[in-house]
Amino acid sequence: MGQIAQSHSCTVEAVLIANQAESFITSRLPQIDVTYGGIAGDRHFGLTKRAGVRESMYPRGMEIFNRRQITVVSMEECAAVAEALGVPEIRPEWLGANVVVRGFPDLTRLSNGSRILFPSGAGLLCEGENQPCRYPGDVIQSHYPDVAKLSARFVQHAQRRRGIICIVERPGAIAAGEEATVTVYED
């Protein structure tokens, strides 16, 4: 019936920004401010972006609306992927995460159209699974040089566990340590 069937609370474990030159790796901050288009100064900020391999229905490089504004991952899924890969940990930084939640384990299965709402009033609109690609796998590999084939294995083992992409639906601040509410949209 397309209703909001359930609400869940979770904890914001960390908030991060991709503000390093030539890198998607993110860095922790006490708080981020999200606005329409994402986080000012972040690599993925903007109401528009250039079409890439994930938008292969458009000519490469064409300007399109940016629905990949914010990347959210869960601590539990990071731990599950680390376990599957046989490494001690996968840090959200290595995945380019902007928001890390704890207490909503199956984040990647969150349906499109669901929201994550924060105490400031900020709201993120779920645009679906973030398809794993090799680049975070390469970063993981660089941290564990003695473990074989992590780049390729990451793509395989991170399916449905690599978190989601979001549009900023309502601007506001998001702070590490606060509680958030997930409103699940059920089709």
Added chain:
Amino acid sequence: MGQIAQSHSCTVEAVLIANQAESFITSRLPQIDVTYGGIAGDRHFGLTKRAGVRESMYPRGMEIFNRRQITVVSMEECAAVAEALGVPEIRPEWLGANVVVRGFPDLTRLSNGSRILFPSGAGLLCEGENQPCRYPGDVIQSHYPDVAKLSARFVQHAQRRRGIICIVERPGAIAAGEEATVTVYED
């Protein structure tokens, strides 16, 4: 696996704009130009909107991102709802449709993240089912005053057949009579 599993072609039966004062009813044009935010001059145009009953997770009237930029319906679903209600036809105008397609019957079941692509290069990003509400039912009732309880029955019988809402992902023109391509995103 979150891939584009299938592409379908369909025909643009009509394009329409909601440019009448105080009404969501749309009017046909030979062509519309979509840009980020929708169709300039349309009632639903804008990168932001005011939160309403469909966004009850936000305080009423708060400015939020507008994911309800474009309304798309299919001729086949309009006909199916008309049949279920026992009326000769339901015109897309009465539903406030901006784009009407023919040849992709189960439009409302199109998954979020799918696209409708047009010859100009314009692209619409599916944001999911348009939940039926009473207002179009009231319009239908006004056209068939002798048929009982059409407003309420519309809400019931239009479930999963009332079309979808879209974000403009790539600006461009959309013209009546042209072919479009639907790329289905499969989760």
